[in-house]
Amino acid sequence: MQGSFLCHSHWGALRQLLGLSVVRARLNKKTVWLHCMMGTMRQRSSCSPAPLLMAMPTRALMDEPIMLEARHLPPHCPITIRARMRSEDGDLWEALAHYHADGRGVVNLSRDEAQGGSYTGREPMGLFWSLLPAPGEREGLRLRKRNVETPFTVRVSLLRGHVLPPTALGCSRDARGRDTQVQEEELAAVTLERWYMAPGVRRVAIREGGVVGTLFLPPGPGPFPVVLDLWGMGGGLVEYRSALLASQGFASLALAYFGHRDIPGPLHRINVGDAYFLPRCVIGINGPMGSMNKLVDFGGKGESFQEDQKHWSYDEEGYVSFRGVSLPANIPPDHMVKIEDLRCPLLLIVGEDDLSCAAMENADKIEEGLQAAGKSHLITRLSYPGAGHLIEPPYSPNARSSLWSTRPTKLITLWGGHLGPHAYAQEHSWKKILEFLDRHLRGGS
Amino acid sequence: MSGSKPLPVVSVQPTRGLVDEKFKVTVQNLLPGEEVTLHALIHSEDGDYWEAFAHYVSDAAGEVKVAEDASVGGSYQGTEPMGLLWSMKPVPGSRTGLRLRKKDVSTPMVVQISVYRGHISRGFKETSPLACAVAERWYTAPGVRRVDIEEKGVRGTLFLPPGPGPFPGVLDMWGGGGGLVEYRSALLASHGYVSMALEYMTPKTMPSGKDSYVGHQYFETAFAVLRDHPQVCSDRVAMLGLSFGTSVALAMAVYSSLIEPSCLVCVSGSHVQPVKGSLSDVFAEINKNVHRTRYDEEKRVIWRDLLLPIPSDPTKKVDVGKIRCPLLLIVGEDDQNWPTSESAEDMKKMMKEGGNSHLLTTLSYPGAGHLIEPPYTPHFRSSNFMVAQTREKVVVLWGGETKAHSYAQEHSWQRTLAFLRQHLYKSDRSNL
Numbered sequence: 055m056q057g058s059f060l061c062h063s064h065w066g067a068l069r070q071l072l073g074l075s076v077v078r079a080r081l082n083k084k085t086v087w088l089h090c091m092m093g094t095m096r097q098r099s100s101c102s103p104a105p106l107l108m109a110m111p112t113r114a115l116m117d118e119p120i121m122l123e124a125r126h127l128p129p130h131c132p133i134t135i136r137a138r139m140r141s142e143d144g145d146l147w148e149a150l151a152h153y154h155a156d157g158r159g160v161v162n163l164s165r166d167e168a169q170g171g172s173y174t175g176r177e178p179m180g181l182f183w184s185l186l187p188a189p190g191e192r193e194g195l196r197l198r199k200r201n202v203e204t205p206f207t208v209r210v211s212l213l214r215g216h217v218l219p220p221t222a223l224g225c226s227r228d229a230r231g232r233d234t235q236v237q238e239e240e241l242a243a244v245t246l247e248r249w250y251m252a253p254g255v256r257r258v259a260i261r262e263g264g265v266v267g268t269l270f271l272p273p274g275p276g277p278f279p280v281v282l283d284l285w286g287m288g289g290g291l292v293e294y295r296s297a298l299l300a301s302q303g304f305a306s307l308a309l310a311y312f313g314h315r316d317i318p319g320p321l322h323r324i325n326v327g328d329a330y331f332l333p334r335c336v337i338g339i340n341g342p343m344g345s346m347n348k349l350v351d352f353g354g355k356g357e358s359f360q361e362d363q364k365h366w367s368y369d370e371e372g373y374v375s376f377r378g379v380s381l382p383a384n385i386p387p388d389h390m391v392k393i394e395d396l397r398c399p400l401l402l403i404v405g406e407d408d409l410s411c412a413a414m415e416n417a418d419k420i421e422e423g424l425q426a427a428g429k430s431h432l433i434t435r436l437s438y439p440g441a442g443h444l445i446e447p448p449y450s451p452n453a454r455s456s457l458w459s460t461r462p463t464k465l466i467t468l469w470g471g472h473l474g475p476h477a478y479a480q481e482h483s484w485k486k487i488l489e490f491l492d493r494h495l496r497g498g499s
Numbered sequence: 500m501s502g503s504k505p506l507p508v509v510s511v512q513p514t515r516g517l518v519d520e521k522f523k524v525t526v527q528n529l530l531p532g533e534e535v536t537l538h539a540l541i542h543s544e545d546g547d548y549w550e551a552f553a554h555y556v557s558d559a560a561g562e563v564k565v566a567e568d569a570s571v572g573g574s575y576q577g578t579e580p581m582g583l584l585w586s587m588k589p590v591p592g593s594r595t596g597l598r599l600r601k602k603d604v605s606t607p608m609v610v611q612i613s614v615y616r617g618h619i620s621r622g623f624k625e626t627s628p629l630a631c632a633v634a635e636r637w638y639t640a641p642g643v644r645r646v647d648i649e650e651k652g653v654r655g656t657l658f659l660p661p662g663p664g665p666f667p668g669v670l671d672m673w674g675g676g677g678g679l680v681e682y683r684s685a686l687l688a689s690h691g692y693v694s695m696a697l698e699y700m701t702p703k704t705m706p707s708g709k710d711s712y713v714g715h716q717y718f719e720t721a722f723a724v725l726r727d728h729p730q731v732c733s734d735r736v737a738m739l740g741l742s743f744g745t746s747v748a749l750a751m752a753v754y755s756s757l758i759e760p761s762c763l764v765c766v767s768g769s770h771v772q773p774v775k776g777s778l779s780d781v782f783a784e785i786n787k788n789v790h791r792t793r794y795d796e797e798k799r800v801i802w803r804d805l806l807l808p809i810p811s812d813p814t815k816k817v818d819v820g821k822i823r824c825p826l827l828l829i830v831g832e833d834d835q836n837w838p839t840s841e842s843a844e845d846m847k848k849m850m851k852e853g854g855n856s857h858l859l860t861t862l863s864y865p866g867a868g869h870l871i872e873p874p875y876t877p878h879f880r881s882s883n884f885m886v887a888q889t890r891e892k893v894v895v896l897w898g899g900e901t902k903a904h905s906y907a908q909e910h911s912w913q914r915t916l917a918f919l920r921q922h923l924y925k926s927d928r929s930n931l
Contacts, residue, residue: 101733101734101735103665103667103732103735103923103924104663104665104666106691108690108691110513111515111516111520112517112640112641113515113635113637113641114515115514118512118513126925209661211662240663242662242663243642243663244662245641245642245661246641252514252633253514253515254611254633272630272631272632273611273633274613274631274632275627275628278506279506301514303508492527495506496506497505497528
């Protein structure tokens with residue numbers, strides 16, 4: 055610490071040095087530190103404490119709301135609240151919003167309305183679902199956690215005035231858009247940890263019987279109801295949703311079935327068949343009834359995806375949408391799932407701005423098929439305007455597009471979804487999913 | 500789909516909280532009107548197990564909400580949202596005279612919460628619960644920084660909140676025995692104060708041998724080290740003392756010409772001490788009365804009479820009529836260690852005579868003992884204690900009845916935080 059190790063007689067000189075360095079960093083505190091420079095150790099300068107930024111809880115699960123409040127501000131003063139974090143790959147993500155303190159000098163994000171920034175209106179968790187890569191970061195990013203045993207660490211700062219996100223040049227801009235040399239001023243900060251795993255949840259790698267996955271178990275002896283957690287054609291083994299489900303008391307097996315090096319067979323084919331899966335009740339999120347790509351049959355024959363490309367479409371930036379691939383008209387009839395054979399409840403979740411899968415059209419067909427078979431009672435459909443393909447657990451940002459592949463060419467794919475409506479879809483659907491699982495797996499009311 | 504019995508589940512919200520934050524424990528998917536036992540278990544740093552349990556009956560929806568429902572038996576009764584924590588006792592068969600204190604504040608206390616079928620009062624280890632949840636209880640918020648202080652002869656630990664500051668400061672002083680205790684300072688930093696836990700009654704702070712305690716210069720220097728820290732608002736530093744810490748705080752506030760605390764919080768202490776003496780003098784005075792030590796039926800030591808009767812001689816007590824800053828006095832009416840209620844009465848009289856009673860707020864708690872600490876940790880009526888001077892091991896009676904004492908801890912901590920907020924954050928000092 056500056057000044058800690060000098061003896062008493064050097065104190066005055068050191069205070070001058072301290073005063074100088076602090077003046078450069080904090081222009082608004084200039085008056086205070088000049089007083090200090092002239093004073094002896096006894097003289098007390100009038101010093102206002104910094105405003106306080108508090109959060110509860112400071113260590114939260116990813117699907118848990120966090121209450122953020124700033125106090126001891128001058129009444130009605132304009133401030134910015136900014137969240138910043140680094141992904142596991144080191145990319146910087148940030149979001150910010152503009153508020154005014156009330157008459158008592160308080161800003162409460164659960165109560166107040168943001169006037170601008172990454173979101174507007176009353177959005178208690180807006181700072182988390184509106185996170186975007188900072189300017190200058192790589193393109194096509196998607197915020198996903200690979201290691202679920204450690205938290206995301208987020209620094210939430212209280213900044214003076216209404217600050218705009220920095221330009222790509224790294225300069226700050228004031229509210230009128232003029233570049234300024236003044237660094238935005240951080241008045242207060244709080245550090246948050248956001249966890250996918252609750253304390254006591256156990257993570258078990260599964261590599262047996264040909265099954266490749268990770269099992270998450272809640273604390274306690276069990277027995278537990280189990281969720282089979284399946285992701286899409288992005289492949290690999292994605293654990294975070296299962297970690298969260300176990301934190302809610304469900305044993306959850308995140309299952310890899312495609313594109314994982316521990317599954318025998320070429321990475322670009324689906325090498326597993328029907329017997330790999332053991333369904334009970336089903337939750338479908340933005341999925342097609344069938345695919346051009348069959349699962350491998352018992353003979354071990356699979357197919358690859360070259361045929362798909364004739365249904366791909368491109369927007370003006372060259373981003374690819376796979377939506378056409380799953381239009382019912384483009385799926386061979388013998389590849390369609392025989393939905394009339396469904397025997398268990400089905401919760402169907404649809405993003406109406408899904409640009410990767412023809413979710414609405416497929417959902418329509420599923421509903422028609424079930425109605426024709428007299429099984430409409432089995433289906434519950436939740437449809438979200440403005441939500442895209444990647445409807446995931448809540449309070450993390452939607453990627454409207456992201457990097458899909460780098461070989462043979464670099465491809466960025468469109469998922470769809472606008473930040474606000476997509477955030478709502480994630481929050482609402484997650485609650486519904488947990489209720490559905492509770493009802494059908496635990497016998498809850 | 501169901502036809503099978505519902506699967507109960509227990510949840511805690513938040514799963515990771517600060518020690519002074521409330522949590523909500525909920526059991527769901529029971530049958531309506533089902534009898535269950537909720538059980539909490541901690542494995543302490545010292546290797547002991549502490550537990551609490553409570554008997555509940557589920558409502559018509561098959562749920563138990565600990566924050567709202569009444570316990571009908573067990574370690575506590577009635578509606579007690581945090582009862583599973585504060586009513587904990589060492590499990591049967593444990594060593595005696597235990598005290599649950601966290602030394603390492605960089606890790607949490609881990610509480611295992613289980614729900615058992617029926618109303619049971621023993622055999623928790625051998626019985627399989629219906630469901631479990633785990634909660635972490637932290638003394639430090641993320642981003643709080645811990646710094647060892649060894650400066651100008653002063654020893655202690657400094658805790659800083661995250662962010663640039665500047666922040667108000669709190670000089671945090673414990674009492675005799677137990678070494679340097681950091682957790683209260685860690686919590687205060689989690690609430691926005693730069694807090695220094697001061698070491699002053701340990702072998703390392705005794706300049707030359709076991710009888711030479713530190714004098715007033717030590718505390719003045721400690722206060723100055725805190726006040727002059729670059730991230731501390733130099734005119735917003737409070738003193739918070741428990742037991743002997745109160746003696747120090749009162750004496751400094753009245754007699755020191757070098758320091759000026761913004762406010763004082765004095766817990767379970769007394770103004771009775773030789774005026775302007777060092778701590779050695781204080782101990783010498785107390786030792787004169789050691790024959791007044793009493794013992795209860797279990798041979799536990801009661802030291803409260805050593806300072807009685809409250810003297811009328813002004814040289815034997817701090818002249819609190821001269822205090823110039825707000826003072827929050829917190830006392831337990833069942834304090835068996837210090838005569839804090841009698842002292843508080845006398846202080847009130849002296850401040851009235853001195854014309855500064857408007858500065859005094861007294862919180863007096865019936866049924867509370869000596870160790871009024873941050874809330875939601877277990878109460879114990881007595882514990883093992885090593886007398887610093889003689890290294891003798893005794894069992895000291897602190898006093899307090901569990902439920903009343905736990906209420907006192909919760910209420911007084913909230914009031915302490917509000918008092919500090921009022922005088923360190925909100926008050927306008929621009930014309931000082």
